Amino acid sequence: MQVGVMVTSYNQRDWDRVLAGDNDKPPVNPDIPIVDNSLALGAMVEPLGYDSIWCAEHYGSPYSMQSNPLQWLSYWAGRTERIDMGTAVIVAPWWQPVKLAHEIAMLDTLLDGRRLHLGIGRGVAAHEYAGFGIDREESRDRFRELIEILRLADSQESFEYDGEIYKIPETQVRPQARNKGRLMETAKAAFNTPASMDMAADLGLGQLFVAAEGEDQMISQVAKFNAIRAQKGLAPNQPTTMLYLHCSTDEEELEKGWRYVAQQTWAARNHYAVWKTESFANTKGYEEYAARFEQDAEVDENKGTHRVKQTGLVGTPEQIFDQIERLQKSISLEYLIVHPAHGAKPAPEAQASLKLFAEEVLPAVHAMETPLHEHNLGKPEDLDFVPSIGGAVG
Template sequence: MKVNLGTGAQNSRDWERVMAGNFSTPPETPDHQCVQAALALGDLAEPLGFDGIWFPEHQGTPYGMTPNPIQALTYFAGRTERVSLGTFVAVAPWWNPVRLAHQIAYLDIVSNGRYNTIGIGRGVSKSEFAAVGVPREESRQRFNETLDILELAFSGERFSYDGEIFSFPEMSLRPEPISKDLFSRIYSSSSTAESLEILSRRGMVPLFVGNKPIWDAGEEVKKVNTFRAEEGFEPCQPKNVMFMYCTAKEDDKLAALTEEWIWTANRDVNVHYGFADSSNFKGVKGYEAYAAREATATAVLASQVGDQKKGGPPGYHASNLLIGTPDVVFEKLKAAQEACSFSEVTIVPQFGTMPYEDAMESTKLFAAEVLPAIHDLPAPLHPAALPENATV
């Protein structure tokens, strides 16, 4: 099985200042230090034997600070020779589709065809949409039209487009990419049942980030393959992103630390995306499923994290957290593949308030003691991920 390294810049300890609206003082840790630490983590990927480097797309808050993942991947294209490149995910509605197509094509050239997981999504965060001046009500239409335009742009033919939002005159994609199969490299991330069905019937392959129990993701793979079968497509396997901390030994002190890191990671997700307040989604076209959710992620922030750990914010499910000794991490990863049938996995070794130094040591231990065994582990499409009466 292939294993990629995912990294993004987190300044998790700055959330207290941001949520208090205390902008008269700078962050305790400058953002550039977090970015540089995330890049240093990415530098470990090729020498340690990982198969790829992946980046997310976020801006405007302390969460995942990578405003252009293609730019970050281009940086690594010039620093590496072997590893593949991926996004988890580029948020399509924030881009001009022709600009996005050209940037993908340019990265394809400078990496010599190594951008092989073009993960794209629709986006969620109210603040991020507002920051780039894009109405969230248009996100689904923008996403769908962007897919149309990317398919045309990567066809190798001259193309034009006239949609509800985007219109472009006849043109060519210049420079032309090296790879002729770029559209088939697009993987879609979706968080609602409606989006999952729309994308599956279009032939898109899912990309899962650990925000649901792994067995629920497995059920979604079965739904995806059922929709695909009804449209005449072959069964597919998703790609998964999972969060990882590998340690030589476990003790009570470490357990308390990892609990804090998980708690703060879940807090970061809920506050960044606005899940703590369902009114962020009420009346917003395309986000009805979010508005219907219980606002269980009550805005959580306290100087003493431990005071609020019990019943803390929902977020990354335990089945997606690869935390423990090398043996434990291996068994969890093996069980996750059996439950979800993913074809490859991207591990994210830093989350929440975990220091990047700890993430780097964890990554090195994982590479030494887990990665070789995972490379030898098959990643098949299991019968449970197929439609009824179907065979592999």
């Protein structure tokens, strides 16, 4: 099994100021040192033997201070020689599709044969949509059309498109990607609602779990996802999964690790459902999120682990390996992304966790087989499964 590392930045201690609307004051903790810590963490990934660097896409809040993920990954492409790059995720509705097709092709060119893992989503936060002047109610149509356009751009010498949202005259992507024709073959979608999961499977995308649900929920989702793919004549798909990491041999350190996961869950709720949030219940395409965030209403900064605690990689090296092995058997896990710097975790702790995992766990995980298990293949009866709304986002 291959293992990537999520490298992104959170200004956790700035949420009190932001939620209070105290925008005339600068952050108590400046953003730049936090970004510098992310740069230092990213510089460890290749020397420690990991397989890839991954990043998110968010705008305008203390949560995951990463804008254009392709710009971030281009930086790492120029500073590394061996590792691959991945997006978790590019938010499709915020992009002009021809521009995105060009940027993906350029990054693929800069990687000089290394792999670009494309994770794509449709976004949630009202304030991010508002900043781009894009109607959230168009998000599903924009997502579907953008995926169709990216496939045309990847598969044809020139293309045109006449959709409800996008009207594109005949055009070409230049320079052509090194891996032209293969960029979208393994593209995966992140989803947090039943409708988004159905759309991703219907579009022939793979599945990317980001800070995933409880184990039983994930098993059922994989089965339904593959049942939908089977209806379309597509082969079953194995998930890529990003999980919070806190690896230590010290019991007190591990207890702190769960608090950092709680802080991350709390910050995600602030970003998506508390700060500058328009109603989900009355927004087309986001009605399911109203129930999801109502379930999370009692999440706070110190107790918000709930479902994520079932799958988070918080433990000793032995405990973490056992957790990964169990997840491979239960959901046919194919590719793991560890997320060591989250919540208000100090940079030295994130670095120590990443290093200990690399020394004590990574070799065994690299040697782990990743078979597709029969209970994940998907059967017609699995199509009746309706996922509950929950878990952490982003």
